[in-house]
């Protein structure tokens with residue numbers, strides 16, 4: 001894999017993250033707008049023009065994970081943490097000294113399932129990433145083998161806190177648990193088995 005210059009991380013972040021944030025606002029406004037059809041048509045033309053301009057140069061396939069020479073990963077297309085992906089909240093995962101992880105994230109209209117509540121698939125997506133992050137070891141990526149999610153109570157849209165930790169290792173398998181909570185308590189719990197496939201480090 002081609003390594004990218006060290007300053008590309010900060011440059012890329014400065015250039016693309018504001019665009020992503022604008023598109024996130026666009027997604028939210030697209031869902032919730034009540035303007036008339038003339039305005040909708042005008043916005044559609046502007047968005048189409050924006051897509052045309054951005055498409056003048058594209059990477060051939062998905063973004064993947066590019067690395068700078070000082071080892072910083074740029075998983076910028078990732079569905080949940082990608083800073084160039086407007087459908088990612090994005091999740092910012094913090095790591096404690098003991099390897100456990102946590103996040104605080106604001107989830108709005110784009111993540112709705114039951115009215116006013118978080119879509120269960122989005123909860124599973126966040127927990128997959130959180131549990132996967134705590135199971136992760138540098139240069140030994142672990143894939144989700146099995147993820148079990150128990151939805152205890154509907155989770156209102158808004159601020160959500162998540163946590164995950166490893167409970168045990170067994171050869172190539174790492175077992176992790178985690179949960180999502182908000183001001184109303186623990187809403188969703190998960191346990192997962194993460195497998196380090198031989199020869200795919």
Ligand SMILES: CCCCCCCCCCCC(=O)SCCNC(=O)CCNC(=O)[C@H](O)C(C)(C)COP(=O)(O)OP(=O)(O)OC[C@H]1O[C@@H](n2cnc3c(N)ncnc32)[C@H](O)[C@@H]1OP(=O)(O)O
Pocket residue numbers: 073128129130131132133136142143144145146171172173193195196197198
């Ligand atoms: C800074 C950056 C942070 C980076 C932070 C990164 C966070 C990433 C979070 C996102 C993670 C994802 O979504 S990953 C994407 C979703 N997952 C996938 O696409 C995985 C697709 N499945 C596969 O590639 C494969 O089936 C694997 C890798 C899971 C297993 O294949 P394998 O390696 O050939 O496994 P195999 O030799 O047969 O078995 C090895 C051992 O694992 C067990 N095992 C095998 N499959 C499973 C399974 N599905 N669930 C449970 N256990 C399993 C076997 O019983 C065996 O146990 P024993 O006999 O040894 O006891």
